[in-house]
Amino acid sequence: MSTRPIRDVADELGLSPADLIPFGRGVAKVELSALERPARGAGRLILVSAMSPDRAGIGKTTVSVGLSMGLRALGRRAAVCLREPSLGPVFGMKGGGTGGGAAQVEPADTINLQLTGDIGAVESANNLLAALVDNALHFRSTDLDPCAVTWRRVMDMNDRALRNVVIGLGGRKNGVTRETGFDITAASEVMAVLALASSREDLEQRLARVVVG
Template identity: 55%
Template structure:
């Protein structure tokens, strides 16, 4: 059997607009990221609302094989099987983060003839959501440290800052670091990096029902405690 990459490179991809039409979506309903990737527009999602009309099959857990076939490959294969049976089926799987992609686990686009394409794009940043979450999360980190440096009006205790930085990479050396050690140009404190997929911003992005809900949830984030033990 050919390798995953050989199988992927041997496939001619359909235009994503044609795929959208098969799902009942028009070209105005999607936002293109080239000819083979797209997102459903926020306007279309709001029009759909909580409409019911399909059946949800949730793949929660399984023991992967020694070759790595697990939930993703099974879900893709199940969707393919339903399509062959004449059912209109789509799948929803997580976007891979670079930590697992470059670690022992590898990519998360399935395998063999049950994989999603373009595999390289999906495993390497895809439509840019994870970099956007990284930037938003670390912007707040920068604001916190800048606020402490610029007079600390909120009385944030540098030793009680809960908001660690994030990076989309499995870099062990960044898990625990010291920052702000530039003399008078910074406030020294202990900090560290988590993976972007574990960011509270990422969780909020997944749970928010609309822009208003997203804004409210982001505004409710607990980032630190003051010298008097009050939450910030």
């Protein structure tokens, strides 16, 4: 299946080429500055928050995609907004997060396999702070009790063996030995902050207030 040039899609939504950060022919990010322009007209937001999927796997994503397609078929200007799929469900029983059947988002493979790399960036930011905490414990530059550290590392994969681990093994040069573990990136506090932030400044302020232990 061939996809439309992303600029054509953006033009329908009132976005100019200057608003786009291209990631190939069918993928692009939108500059935050696009939010500062006045809206072209009144719109409606339909939130599909939760539902129980049927045996065929029709759930929130498929319904959302199908709804936007139906509105467009009626001559309405509509767009569907979905979250980037995590690799855990993609490679698990649930499968990808781009819909199914005739109600799919394309390019599905690109979307399911990291898309623009935002989840990886969140993962790196979270794990950088985890490394800084352990570095501070190693050099005793903080009074934080190693047993009281609540900030865990994250990864975008379901790996049961890493849910609870012991780090700092191998002698004093390898850090303070303590129990910790890995969470999935999509459930991390950094991801929650990113989802709730209303601006770059708000993002920075929220991240500056996180508690590590």
